[in-house]
Amino acid sequence: MNPGDRVRVERADETYEGVLLPSTTPDNLVVKLDGGYNVGIDRDQSDVEVLESEVYDIEDEESDDSSVVEFDPDLPTISLISTGGTIASTVDYRTGAVTAQFDAKDVLRAVPDLAGRANYRGRVVANILSENMTPDVWRELAQAVYDEIANGADGVVVMHGTDTMQFSASALSFMLDTPVPVVFTGSQRSADRPSSDNVMNAVCSVEAAKADCAEVLVCMHASESDDTCALHRGTRVRKNHTSRRDAFETIGAEPLGEVDYDAEEVTFRREYDERGTQELALADDLESDVELLKFTPGMGVEALDYADGKAGLVLEGTGLGHVHSDWVDRIGELVDDGTTVVMTSQCLGGRVCDRVYDTGRDLLDAGIIEGEDMLPGTAKVKLMWSLANSDDPATTMQEPIAGEITERSVPWE
Amino acid sequence: MNPGDRVRVERADETYEGVLLPSTTPDNLVVKLDGGYNVGIDRDQSDVEVLESEVYDIEDEESDDSSVVEFDPDLPTISLISTGGTIASTVDYRTGAVTAQFDAKDVLRAVPDLAGRANYRGRVVANILSENMTPDVWRELAQAVYDEIANGADGVVVMHGTDTMQFSASALSFMLDTPVPVVFTGSQRSADRPSSDNVMNAVCSVEAAKADCAEVLVCMHASESDDTCALHRGTRVRKNHTSRRDAFETIGAEPLGEVDYDAEEVTFRREYDERGTQELALADDLESDVELLKFTPGMGVEALDYADGKAGLVLEGTGLGHVHSDWVDRIGELVDDGTTVVMTSQCLGGRVCDRVYDTGRDLLDAGIIEGEDMLPGTAKVKLMWSLANSDDPATTMQEPIAGEITERSVPWE
Numbered sequence: 102m103n104p105g106d107r108v109r110v111e112r113a114d115e116t117y118e119g120v121l122l123p124s125t126t127p128d129n130l131v132v133k134l135d136g137g138y139n140v141g142i143d144r145d146q147s148d149v150e151v152l153e154s155e156v157y158d159i160e161d162e163e164s165d166d167s168s169v170v171e172f173d174p175d176l177p178t179i180s181l182i183s184t185g186g187t188i189a190s191t192v193d194y195r196t197g198a199v200t201a202q203f204d205a206k207d208v209l210r211a212v213p214d215l216a217g218r219a220n221y222r223g224r225v226v227a228n229i230l231s232e233n234m235t236p237d238v239w240r241e242l243a244q245a246v247y248d249e250i251a252n253g254a255d256g257v258v259v260m261h262g263t264d265t266m267q268f269s270a271s272a273l274s275f276m277l278d279t280p281v282p283v284v285f286t287g288s289q290r291s292a293d294r295p296s297s298d299n300v301m302n303a304v305c306s307v308e309a310a311k312a313d314c315a316e317v318l319v320c321m322h323a324s325e326s327d328d329t330c331a332l333h334r335g336t337r338v339r340k341n342h343t344s345r346r347d348a349f350e351t352i353g354a355e356p357l358g359e360v361d362y363d364a365e366e367v368t369f370r371r372e373y374d375e376r377g378t379q380e381l382a383l384a385d386d387l388e389s390d391v392e393l394l395k396f397t398p399g400m401g402v403e404a405l406d407y408a409d410g411k412a413g414l415v416l417e418g419t420g421l422g423h424v425h426s427d428w429v430d431r432i433g434e435l436v437d438d439g440t441t442v443v444m445t446s447q448c449l450g451g452r453v454c455d456r457v458y459d460t461g462r463d464l465l466d467a468g469i470i471e472g473e474d475m476l477p478g479t480a481k482v483k484l485m486w487s488l489a490n491s492d493d494p495a496t497t498m499q500e501p502i503a504g505e506i507t508e509r510s511v512p513w514e
Numbered sequence: 515m516n517p518g519d520r521v522r523v524e525r526a527d528e529t530y531e532g533v534l535l536p537s538t539t540p541d542n543l544v545v546k547l548d549g550g551y552n553v554g555i556d557r558d559q560s561d562v563e564v565l566e567s568e569v570y571d572i573e574d575e576e577s578d579d580s581s582v583v584e585f586d587p588d589l590p591t592i593s594l595i596s597t598g599g600t601i602a603s604t605v606d607y608r609t610g611a612v613t614a615q616f617d618a619k620d621v622l623r624a625v626p627d628l629a630g631r632a633n634y635r636g637r638v639v640a641n642i643l644s645e646n647m648t649p650d651v652w653r654e655l656a657q658a659v660y661d662e663i664a665n666g667a668d669g670v671v672v673m674h675g676t677d678t679m680q681f682s683a684s685a686l687s688f689m690l691d692t693p694v695p696v697v698f699t700g701s702q703r704s705a706d707r708p709s710s711d712n713v714m715n716a717v718c719s720v721e722a723a724k725a726d727c728a729e730v731l732v733c734m735h736a737s738e739s740d741d742t743c744a745l746h747r748g749t750r751v752r753k754n755h756t757s758r759r760d761a762f763e764t765i766g767a768e769p770l771g772e773v774d775y776d777a778e779e780v781t782f783r784r785e786y787d788e789r790g791t792q793e794l795a796l797a798d799d800l801e802s803d804v805e806l807l808k809f810t811p812g813m814g815v816e817a818l819d820y821a822d823g824k825a826g827l828v829l830e831g832t833g834l835g836h837v838h839s840d841w842v843d844r845i846g847e848l849v850d851d852g853t854t855v856v857m858t859s860q861c862l863g864g865r866v867c868d869r870v871y872d873t874g875r876d877l878l879d880a881g882i883i884e885g886e887d888m889l890p891g892t893a894k895v896k897l898m899w900s901l902a903n904s905d906d907p908a909t910t911m912q913e914p915i916a917g918e919i920t921e922r923s924v925p926w927e
Contacts (some may be wrong), residue, residue, distance in 0.1 A: 174900030210682050232836035234872055238532070264833035268811045343834045343864030395830065397809040397891055398647050398681045399898070405806070407820050417808065420677035421756045423645035460645055478810055485812070 107153040109130065110142055115295075120156060131293060141293030143399040172220050176256035179219040179310045180243055183407060184228040184238070184269070186287050212303050218365075219307055220253065228439060231262025231269070231287075236389040236485060239272040246283055246382040256282045256310025258303070261349065263340055268317060270335030271479045274503035275486040278382040283315045284423040285335065286321060289346045298322050298346040305330035305360035312367040315374040316357070317503070322346040323359055331356035332367070336479045336505035339449065352476060353450055353507060377396025388412045388488035393481040395447060396424040404430045413441045413484040416469070417477040421462045424444055424454035429467050436468030441494055443484055444471045445477040452509070470495050473506045480505075482503075520566040523547065523555055530555060533569060535923040544682050554706030557697065567739060585633050588667035592632040592723045593916040595658055597651070597682070598642040599675025599700050625716050627722070631778075633719055635667065644682070644700075645676025649802040649898060652685035659686065659696055669695045669723025676753055677701040679732060682891045683748030687730040687916035688899040691816040695727045698748065700732060702759045709757040718743035718773035727778040729770070730785040730916070735759040736772055743767040745780070749892045749918035752862065765889055766863055766920060801825045801901035806894040808860060809837040818844045826854045826897040826907075829882070830890040835866035836873045837861055842880050849881030854896055854907055856883045865922070883908050886919045894917075 102108060102121060105417055110117045110130060119134040130142045130149070151318050157340035196511065203457075215221070219227035226245045227238050270285045277283065286306035288299035298321075306320040310330055314355050319338045324347050333351045342348035351357070359367035394404060405428065408414040418424050422444040436442055444464060452474040455461030465471075472480045483505060484498065491497040500506070515521060515534060519910035523530045523545060532547040542564070607618050630635070639658045640651050659670050674682055683698045690696065699719035701712035711734075722745055730787045732751045736744035746764045751796055755761035762769070771782035804826035807817060818841065821827040824895040828850065831837050835857040837845075857877060859866050865887040868874030876885075885893045896918060897911060913919070 184592065230808075230812075230831050230836070230839075230871060230873055231837050236812050237836075264836055264858055265811050290869060341863050343859050343861045345864060348861065348864070384734075389812055392813060393808065393810045396645075397806045398645075398678050398896055399649050399802055399894070400805060404820055407817055419645050421752065422674075423643070423677055425648075426643075426646050439591065446756050448753050448756045448761065450754050451758060451761070453756065457789050460643055481812070492645065 104149045105155045106151050107156045109150045109501045111202040112147040114185050116358050141360045169264045176219050177311050179247035180222045180254035180257045183225045183260045184227045186231050212300050214304050234265045236387045240385045243385045250381050258310050259285045261285050261287050267338050270319050271482040273337040276385045278379045280315050280377045282310045283317045285319045296439040301327050301362050308360050313376045315376050321349040332358040334504045336503050342439045384490050386489035387485045391485045401433050402427050411440050414482045417447045422455045429463045433467035443472045445472040445480045470498050475505050519564050520567045520569045522563045523560050525560040549685045585754040589632050590608045590724050593662035593667035593670045596638045596673045597640045599644050620711050624711050627717050644677040647678045649800045653798045656798045663794050669722050671719045672698045674698050674700050680751050683732050684895040687748040689798045691792045693728050693790045695723045696730045697722045698732045714740050719771050726789045727790050734762040744912050745771040745918045750915050797903050799897045799902035803897045804845040813842050815844050824853050825901050828856045828894045830860045836869045842876045846880035856885045858893045860884040883911050888918050
């Protein structure tokens, strides 16, 4: 058997049928299934039957550097921007694990289901695992998205590692006024695993990027089933599970909308900005000297020394927005020295309110800013942005800019 | 009208009928309703009618320091331990806000519904807002609970502020082997508010403390309705909302059980330790030189300097358990210098697995311990306990002691 052969592989009660691809490890068979999925199968104890020889010219495809999809003037143009992560990765033959090594064109080639939905432009901004994402890369990414839209893209899909996707989506929500959808997507399971979510997430993201919307969204599996992706507002979403494909959840509300995979339909459930309702604009300055500190019992006040002299500090307090009383004076000193200190809650749900208990009122007296119901990570990104773009960061932090603060529904929420 | 009068108060379409209590603020009327709730009503625009004078001798009750409930040999004995917080608080007349000032006997007096359910013993361990809780107070609390059980209590209810209740419940879960239920409860709304949850939570906690169970539990509203309290295992519970009465949730599973308020019935849904299955024992040493650090994008490696020389460090990483690659060498230095470093995930749901991606494997090589699916706060408390009580803390951290680590259900969860 050779790469390009059509094969049937049987192993451990499972049967796979498709085209054999070049394998990156000697222990592994990689088969492109008819649905477009690439499956990695342990060669050991696999029973392989060649159904047809050389149905597919692998060499030819690999040397082909023209666009995978020809331009169709009747279709919208979607820009795919890759930053790295599992969705743009394959198995690293050196170590047997996943490492980022695809560019956008490779992703397109890996997902035949994307054909016919749009004209595509590909662009690589970074090739990093998302735990290595930094404010500098957010700025490069925002500039790239801005350029793509300015150059006529009808929507943008950003492929991103899932670890810090919510932070990057928040960053672009604040830095960019967009007239078209900017859709972040990623993958919780790599493409060589049968349970990979990369094809459906990529397809649904392209559908979302074509939709009548002008927001920064995160598009990921809505449940463990392969039928629907949820559309989350970039500033309200959180990765709430280490491994589930439906790890991403909107905090404090239903997702903004959803994409039906089979029906190729995008539906919005809540109020959202429609396509074209705002002009394209970029405000990409960030004050990166901002830190987030989570308070837990037993944490000494000396933990605050790390924040000494910083431009901004987001505290992730307990309950309605508290820390140990011993911290109050030190926080007051930081504020007096010019650090903008914002209080959020590790509860994640609900609103900070420091007017109810003694500790909270003392914190307000010390000069903290209540972070309303912003997620702590979103508040950190927004503080970076506010300190660099607002004349009055304290006020800006308490006003909704990109859906990061929800209106009060009942007095205590 | 005078305190002790039976009154009807009408204000803004609401009617309240009960006994007028001494008010702590001039602007407020406090009425004890027939169900046992104390309601605070704004005196402004209130229409008050005295139905009967002096039905209740307030002076007499206030000077009465005998037990509220007479001993009944047919009832179990429940020990109520107060640590402070909203459930043991009233309105502070100086500032108009809530501050802790009750002892256990006051709570009993404030909740007539507790009568007839048990014989009670009251004890005050602390009188602090729970953001001020420390490992030293956990030790005092564990000793007090131990003493109460050793002295014949058939169950213990710990009244605690909600901000850090999950940390204290975790601490007692590790420090104490208990043959009877130890039930933490609190209140998200103070007793002077019509929506207070303190009566139902107190009553349900006493019912839970009488149940056939031998675990450390958290008993709080299961929904916004006043019908059921959920019983959460102390090591798996989290305050997930700043203000909702049903803020507490078990992460990654259904609650262990529930208490039906009206039916006075306790039901367990999952496997649990039955009353008497373990001997009473106390291992209350804690290594308090342990910190938790949450990693977010943009956080400099110098944040780790704070952990330099510490006995233990819990990292709250991204996704499967990652931090920026730049941190790996510094973490290796901490480990080499004798700091035990445990990795958890800010996802909260799911298990840490550092064998999938490059960063994770590098972290394992640097010497971190994977924290399985432990909640980060629980892992911090457990590390304090393990360093003081285990010859092999690294192994102890990966073995379930008090339900803090769940069995793997599917390979990727």
